[in-house]
Each structure stands twice: as C-alpha cells, then as structure tokens.
Amino acid sequence: MIYLELIYVFFKIGVFGFGGGYAMISLIQFEVVDHFHWMTMQEFADILAISQITPGPISINTATYVGFNTAGILGATVATLALCLPSVVLMLFVIRFLFANIENRYVQYVFSGLRPAIVGLIFAAALLLMNTENFPDAGIGKNNFSIVICAATFIASYFYKVNPVLLIVLAGACGFLISS
Amino acid sequence: MNIYFQLFKTFFEIGAFTIGGGYAMLSMVERSVVQKKKWMTKDDFWDMIVVVQTIPGVFAVNTALYTGYRIKGMKGAICAALGAIIPSFVIICLVAMFFVEIRDNTIVERIFKGIRPCVVALILAPALQMVKSAKITLKTAVIPIGAVFLVWWCDVSPVYVIVASALGGVLIGAYSYYRISSK
Structure with a gap:
C-alpha cells in the first residue's frame, strides 16, 4: 500500500531528522532514491533546487513532491503530515517534561556525538549527488562544464556568501546559454 | 482577530x-x-x-x-x-x-543542466562551514569521515549512523564524567 509506505518513510525521517534541513537530505535521499526508487538522483537534485528557490523547508518540499508524484494530492498530504507528526508528539513531551532539563548532561552527550556525524551525512549527500546524471559532461576529453559551475558556485557561496537563490538563477542561465 | x-x-x-x-x-x-x-x-x-x-x-x-x-x-x-x-x-x-x-522541454532541460551541479555545491558549502562550527578536531574527525564512508560507500542507512553516533556520544560522555568524578 503506497500510503502506508509514504507514512512509514516520512514518519521515520521525522523521527531521525536531527540537525535541520541539510542534515535531513541524506535521510530522504536514502529512503526516497536508493531504497524505494520513487525518484532518480537527477530528479532529487531538481527538487533540491526547486526547494532552494521556493519558500519553505526542504524536507516539507520533498515530502509533498514525492507524495504528489507517487499518489496525488492525498499522497502529498499523507507524506507531509507523517513528516510532522513526530515533531508534534515530541514537542508535547519536551514542553511538558523535558523543558527544564534541556541543558541536561545527557542531552549534551547525545549532541557531542550527533553534531560531527551530521556533518558527515551532509557530505555524503553531496557526494551521492555527484554522479553522471547530474554531471553528464564530466571526464577527460569532455567539456566539464558542470564541474566549472559546481566549483564556481562553491567559491561564490563558501567564500563570498552569495545568496543561493541568485546562484541558482545564474547557474540556470549558464546552463541555458552553454549546454546543448 | x-x-x-x-x-x-x-x-x-x-x-x-x-x-x-x-x-x-x-x-x-x-x-x-x-x-x-x-x-x-x-x-x-x-x-x-x-x-x-x-x-x-x-x-x-x-x-x-x-x-x-x-x-x-x-x-x-x-x-x-x-x-x-x-x-x-x-x-x-x-x-x-x-x-x-x-521537465522534458529542451529549454527547461538546459536550464536544469546548469542548476544541478550548482545545487551540489550549495550543499557542500554549508557542510564545510559546519566542520568549523561543530568544532571538529583531528581526533573527532573520525566520526564525520566514518559517516561519509558508511553512507556513501557502503549504502548504510543514515538512521543507523544517527543512532550510533548519539549512543557513542552518551557512552563517551558518561565514561569521561565517571573518570573525572571518581578521581
């Protein structure tokens, strides 16, 4: 049953999605692309781009998009709500019982392990996106135009903090002008 | 209202x-x-x-x-x-x-050919920034490197990486606390 699968996957992503949007990319990628084959790595890159240029969180956007493509509006609703459900439950629990102890020693310990692991997960997500679908012209003897865009974006974003929306628009314009 | x-x-x-x-x-x-x-x-x-x-x-x-x-x-x-x-x-x-x-329109396809490698860089940049803010040292660098290896190379679910690193954090934290307080 597709609805149950959607609920299961996005509920799981909601439960284990520590560390915000970028950290959740690798979780979503693993389930949606690798495991259930609901979209290709290329489509996943496209939805990440669309998420960056439209308002709203990446995880909500992916849940809605995957749900819609696999099972229509109802699928989109089910997937999005399943993603948020763990937060609703946890939030009640946290506000009622844990709130006073949020700076608790054990919470600190958990995050001392999680924080570096999340950095690794984000790198893994980026590496998994570096495939021939997203870099079709990479290689010796080819024009490597995609590598140039990737490197230029990286420099502009990391060193000069250029707005990502602007970078995506520029990259799209370059793609339109140069690629065939 | x-x-x-x-x-x-x-x-x-x-x-x-x-x-x-x-x-x-x-x-x-x-x-x-x-x-x-x-x-x-x-x-x-x-x-x-x-x-x-x-x-x-x-x-x-x-x-x-x-x-x-x-x-x-x-x-x-x-x-x-x-x-x-x-x-x-x-x-x-x-x-x-x-x-x-x-999506299969040639103009859209050309635009997205440019956008896809850009998105990859937009994920790499914050990851590298987090290396600094997460205060990763040479000793703790084994955790993110291990996570990359498991998820990227070995197809391990990130869920296991998250659970293992949280548990590891608790064990190491509790152990060093115990050692300091027993002195």
Missing part, C-alpha cells in the same frame, strides 16, 4: 516568504513573535531555539508548534504548524503538477 487565526496567519506569512530554509527564517520569527506580537520575550525566544534545535524534525514546523503551544495549547500548536506548512505544500503541489510536463 481570533488568536488561532492570528497564529495561523503569522506562521503562514513566515512560511510563504522565507526562502532558504530554517535559519533564514529565524530573524523573521523573532520580528513577528517577539517584537510585533509580543507573544514571548527575547529570553523565551532563545530558550525556544535551544529546544527546537534539540528535537528532530522540521525546524520551521517545530518553531510554529512551540509558539502555538505556549500561547494556546495543542489547538494553538496545530494552527501555527498548519500555517507554516501550507504555503510550501501548495507551491510544491503546483510545481509537481506542471514540472513533470515541462
């Missing part, structure tokens, strides 16, 4: 106008929740950020749930969360409806 509707509207606006995800919306939430609506003090706001970052899930939704719950309990939480979710839900449904049809 009804308080439930106000909660919904406030987070609807935040959801509709913040591009770039979680942290980009922080200042907007602060402006409307603390300065304009005076739903919480600045101290309460920072307490909320700590809680919201600690629990898993979508940052924007967690913030909405927390604020709504503080003001009007469970019903308030749901109204605020729906406000935060609905704008992106509607936008992405529209995108999903039309994108499938225009």
Whole structure:
C-alpha cells in the first residue's frame, strides 16, 4: 500500500531528522532514491533546487513532491503530515517534561556525538549527488562544464556568501546559454 | 482577530516568504513573535531555539508548534504548524503538477543542466562551514569521515549512523564524567 509506505518513510525521517534541513537530505535521499526508487538522483537534485528557490523547508518540499508524484494530492498530504507528526508528539513531551532539563548532561552527550556525524551525512549527500546524471559532461576529453559551475558556485557561496537563490538563477542561465 | 487565526496567519506569512530554509527564517520569527506580537520575550525566544534545535524534525514546523503551544495549547500548536506548512505544500503541489510536463522541454532541460551541479555545491558549502562550527578536531574527525564512508560507500542507512553516533556520544560522555568524578 503506497500510503502506508509514504507514512512509514516520512514518519521515520521525522523521527531521525536531527540537525535541520541539510542534515535531513541524506535521510530522504536514502529512503526516497536508493531504497524505494520513487525518484532518480537527477530528479532529487531538481527538487533540491526547486526547494532552494521556493519558500519553505526542504524536507516539507520533498515530502509533498514525492507524495504528489507517487499518489496525488492525498499522497502529498499523507507524506507531509507523517513528516510532522513526530515533531508534534515530541514537542508535547519536551514542553511538558523535558523543558527544564534541556541543558541536561545527557542531552549534551547525545549532541557531542550527533553534531560531527551530521556533518558527515551532509557530505555524503553531496557526494551521492555527484554522479553522471547530474554531471553528464564530466571526464577527460569532455567539456566539464558542470564541474566549472559546481566549483564556481562553491567559491561564490563558501567564500563570498552569495545568496543561493541568485546562484541558482545564474547557474540556470549558464546552463541555458552553454549546454546543448 | 481570533488568536488561532492570528497564529495561523503569522506562521503562514513566515512560511510563504522565507526562502532558504530554517535559519533564514529565524530573524523573521523573532520580528513577528517577539517584537510585533509580543507573544514571548527575547529570553523565551532563545530558550525556544535551544529546544527546537534539540528535537528532530522540521525546524520551521517545530518553531510554529512551540509558539502555538505556549500561547494556546495543542489547538494553538496545530494552527501555527498548519500555517507554516501550507504555503510550501501548495507551491510544491503546483510545481509537481506542471514540472513533470515541462521537465522534458529542451529549454527547461538546459536550464536544469546548469542548476544541478550548482545545487551540489550549495550543499557542500554549508557542510564545510559546519566542520568549523561543530568544532571538529583531528581526533573527532573520525566520526564525520566514518559517516561519509558508511553512507556513501557502503549504502548504510543514515538512521543507523544517527543512532550510533548519539549512543557513542552518551557512552563517551558518561565514561569521561565517571573518570573525572571518581578521581
């Protein structure tokens, strides 16, 4: 049953999605692309781009998009709500019982392990996106135009903090002008 | 104006106008929740950020749930969360409806050929910034490198990496605490 699968996957992503949007990319990628084959790595890159240029969180956007493509509006609703459900439950629990102890020693310990692991997960997500679908012209003897865009974006974003929306628009314009 | 509707509207606006995800919306939430609506003090706001970052899930939704719950309990939480979710839900449904049809259009295809490698860099850049802010040292570098190796090379689910690193953090933390306190 597709609805149950959607609920299961996005509920799981909601439960284990520590560390915000970028950290959740690798979780979503693993389930949606690798495991259930609901979209290709290329489509996943496209939805990440669309998420960056439209308002709203990446995880909500992916849940809605995957749900819609696999099972229509109802699928989109089910997937999005399943993603948020763990937060609703946890939030009640946290506000009622844990709130006073949020700076608790054990919470600190958990995050001392999680924080570096999340950095690794984000790198893994980026590496998994570096495939021939997203870099079709990479290689010796080819024009490597995609590598140039990737490197230029990286420099502009990391060193000069250029707005990502602007970078995506520029990259799209370059793609339109140069690629065939 | 009804308080439930106000909660919904406030987070609807935040959801509709913040591009770039979680942290980009922080200042907007602060402006409307603390300065304009005076739903919480600045101290309460920072307490909320700590809680919201600690629990898993979508940052924007967690913030909405927390604020709504503080003001009007469970019903308030749901109204605020729906406000935060609905704008992106509607936008992405529209995108999903039309994108499938225009995706194979040659112009769109050419544009996205440029965008895909750009997106990869937009994920790499914050990851590298986090290497600094997560205070990763030569000794702890084994954790992110291990995570990359397991997920990228060995196809291990990130869920296992998250569970293992959290457990590892607790074990190492508790052990070093025990050693210090037993001296």
